[in-house]
Amino acid sequence: MPMVFTSATLYISPNKYSQIPKIMKKIVFAATFFLINSLLVLGNEIPDVNIRIANYKDDKVSALSYTFDDGMKEHYTLAVPQLEKYGFRGTFWIIGSTINEDSQHITDTTHMTWEELRIMAEKGHEIASHTWSHQNLVKITREEAVKEIEKNDSIILEKVGLIPISLCYPYNAKNDEIIALASKNRVGTRLFEFAIGTESTIESLNKKLKEIIDNREWAVAMIHGINYGYDAFPDPNVLWNNFEKVKALDNQIWVGTFSQVASYIAERDNIQLNTVKEQGKVTVTPQLSLDKNLFKEPLTAIIETTGVQSFEIQQGGKKITPKVLSDKVIFDFDPFGGDIQITYK
């Protein structure tokens, strides 16, 4: 029974002093009524806590992978330092037969050395496969294609210490059979890309960034030559300027290696979250049927809630510190790491 006081009721004229006690009673009654009512509502309310997986890491709206084709020397001398200046990591598609042993044994000055690739891998760049000798896989026999793929995996394992978990087709030439062959034991292969090179301008790349954000998509940049070689830049500052722009859009674009983003998307699209809600507590059991030795990217979960002040989250006994934003809480978890316990107040 809410009470409404009109301005007329509350107006106390000098000749109505006798009404004061009655009005006071009304005010006290109304205030008490509202206070008790509010307390009852608060006490019974279980804040609704809903959990979902973010489209991209850290709940960014889009993703961008810088991928460099053919293992060019300038990728190491110029592109890597520029990427690292902004904290970015790139993906480098390597043709095993063209890589030099080390700085003492250079047979092709336009390509990198295994020594350089090891340094890049240690810093978190992705060393990936572009096949052994860059043949058009669609135009050779299946046996030859298998050899091109396997020989490159072996040499990269021997020289860098890892089997590439992603692959890029020479000339982007592929068909269903080749894709099936090349995708075995990988998180993905490059099936779409946009070129950054000779034709690119600062304006065209800015426009592309706007598109990536507007379409909430994953864009895969294909970069070849820097100052020389196929699709090289008349002025490489066009590329460095793009890195700087992307860094400024850090809160919207996730810059990840090809494998990181490919893994994230596959995990995101295949995971099932089984949720059990109790008073003040949610248990989430992630279920993912992908190969856990291949798909290692943490996923970002979003808790959408209002009215919750503090969260404690742990997975497998390990505490997870969430990021608390105005309307949601986000945290990273291991999709193969077992039950996630969320307690909240």
Ligand SMILES: [Zn+2]
């Ligand atoms: Zn190539």
